[in-house]
Amino acid sequence: MGEGPLAGLKGLEFAGLGPTPFAAMVLADLGADIIRIDRPGASTPSDIGPSGFLLRSRRSIGIDLKSGDGVEVALDIVERSDFLIEGLRPGVMERLGLGPDVCHERNPALVYGRMTGWGQSGPLAHTAGHDIDYIAVAGALHPIGRAGSPPPPPLNLIGDFGGGSMFLVSGILAALFARDRVGGQVVDAAMVDGTAVLTTMAHSMLAAGIRTMARESNLLDGGAPFYDTYECADGEFVAVGALEPQFYSAFMEGIGVEDPPGQYDRSTWPELRQIIASAFRTRTRDEWADHFADTDACVAPVLSLDEAPAHPFNAARDVFIEVGDQVHPAPAPRFDTTPTGSPSAPRSPGADTAAVLAKLGYDAERIDGLRAAGVVH
Numbered sequence: 001m002g003e004g005p006l007a008g009l010k011g012l013e014f015a016g017l018g019p020t021p022f023a024a025m026v027l028a029d030l031g032a033d034i035i036r037i038d039r040p041g042a043s044t045p046s047d048i049g050p051s052g053f054l055l056r057s058r059r060s061i062g063i064d065l066k067s068g069d070g071v072e073v074a075l076d077i078v079e080r081s082d083f084l085i086e087g088l089r090p091g092v093m094e095r096l097g098l099g100p101d102v103c104h105e106r107n108p109a110l111v112y113g114r115m116t117g118w119g120q121s122g123p124l125a126h127t128a129g130h131d132i133d134y135i136a137v138a139g140a141l142h143p144i145g146r147a148g149s150p151p152p153p154p155l156n157l158i159g160d161f162g163g164g165s166m167f168l169v170s171g172i173l174a175a176l177f178a179r180d181r182v183g184g185q186v187v188d189a190a191m192v193d194g195t196a197v198l199t200t201m202a203h204s205m206l207a208a209g210i211r212t213m214a215r216e217s218n219l220l221d222g223g224a225p226f227y228d229t230y231e232c233a234d235g236e237f238v239a240v241g242a243l244e245p246q247f248y249s250a251f252m253e254g255i256g257v258e259d260p261p262g263q264y265d266r267s268t269w270p271e272l273r274q275i276i277a278s279a280f281r282t283r284t285r286d287e288w289a290d291h292f293a294d295t296d297a298c299v300a301p302v303l304s305l306d307e308a309p310a311h312p313f314n315a316a317r318d319v320f321i322e323v324g325d326q327v328h329p330a331p332a333p334r335f336d337t338t339p340t341g342s343p344s345a346p347r348s349p350g351a352d353t354a355a356v357l358a359k360l361g362y363d364a365e366r367i368d369g370l371r372a373a374g375v376v377h
Contacts, residue, residue, distance in 0.1 A: 003341030004031025004331075009176070012074075012081040013058065014098075015039060015349070018131075018156065019164035019191065020087030020115045021054035026169050027083075028057035029331035029340055034085075035077055035356055036060045038349035040377050053328055055346035061357070062350025062377035069375045071097045076360050079106045083172050087115040090125050100186045110184040111175040115168050117159070119190030131159035131191070138163070138195035143202065147216035163195030219243065225273035226251065226263065229302060236285035237302040240276070251297040255279035350377045 006027060011034040013024040021036075028034045036058045061077075064070040075098070078084060084103065086093055093099045100112045117134045118124040124137075135141045135158045145151040168189035175185050205211035205218075217223040226242045242251035245263060252260040257275060261268035280288065285301050292299040303311055309320035309327050321330045324345035331340040353376050357367050370376045 005338040007031035016087035023165040042349035059352035083111040131156035134159040134191040164191035167194035230280040234284040241298040
């Protein structure tokens with residue numbers, strides 16, 4: 001905290017899962033000073049599974065938001081914040097007494113960021129859902145997968161983090177930029193909205209008549225044999241992305257094909273796929289990686305999550321770093337004038353309660369009283 005291009009900005013995060021803490025993590029990685037409000041009885045970072053690493057670089061205060069005094073403590077933090085992040089169902093923050101209207105009364109310049117799957121309005125706004133549901137309705141799930149098979153769940157990277165968190169981050173930054181002109185405002189970031197935006201190029205290709213609705217029949221969905229994954233002699237895989245003619249030529253030369261079929265003649269694609277598949281079965285993944293190193297053939301080894309940090313490229317660029325005693329992805333992007341600092345390890349819920357309250361001007365007697373009443377923990 002305190003380093004990076006967002007140093008000096010103060011944020012408030014209401015604890016949530018997945019896309020909400022990820023958005024807060026990105027902003028904290030870039031230097032924003034964020035306080036997270038955790039609920040009584042919240043788990044520690046070591047045993048909350050999917051959100052553990054996402055909680056890095058923030059302080060935590062434990063508040064019972066079902067109490068009037070707890071809401072008042074939260075509003076004291078709101079008053080001193082530039083932005084707020086919450087990911088509860090529509091209406092929950094209002095029922096707690098912490099909706100946008102109340103918060104803007106205390107801090108008219110506040111950027112109020114809301115993260116949901118379906119958005120704050122519409123017929124599905126109050127229903128449950130998860131990443132797979134949002135990307136299905138947005139049209140992003142249908143094109144994924146092999147022909148003749150149901151679309152596979154593509155992890156939760158597209159809806160939760162791509163269409164959700166990153167659009168919330170960009171929305172908050174845009175609203176902060178506009179704050180001098182319009183004051184504070186609400187950012188309604190819906191995963192289905194953001195995911196739909198991510199499909200813009202696919203819609204453009206469809207409108208231009210250069211994309212079909214059938215899976216595994218287009219350039220980027222496994223239809224093209226020179227843009228796909230292949231099994232190697234050891235059962236591991238390589239990824240091939242030789243789209244442009246010059247890269248295709250380098251790739252064909254690399255697998256020993258002197259007179260390759262025409263790259264964009266679809267009638268040759270079945271034959272070409274067999275040629276490529278047979279070639280890759282003759283060596284292991286790492287042998288092919290070494291073979292294609294420092295070429296423009298666009299071939300890369302398919303690494304597992306635990307292999308990626310040790311890959312020479314990732315190690316040389318510090319794509320992964322140690323935070324505490326664990327390996328995390330490093331903050332991104334990078335800045336030459338306002339570089340980001342090293343993330344701090346996730347804090348246990350409520351670990352900074354006394355320090356945060358003292359910073360707000362609460363004296364020791366008042367802090368002890370709030371603790372005794374169960375308002376803070």
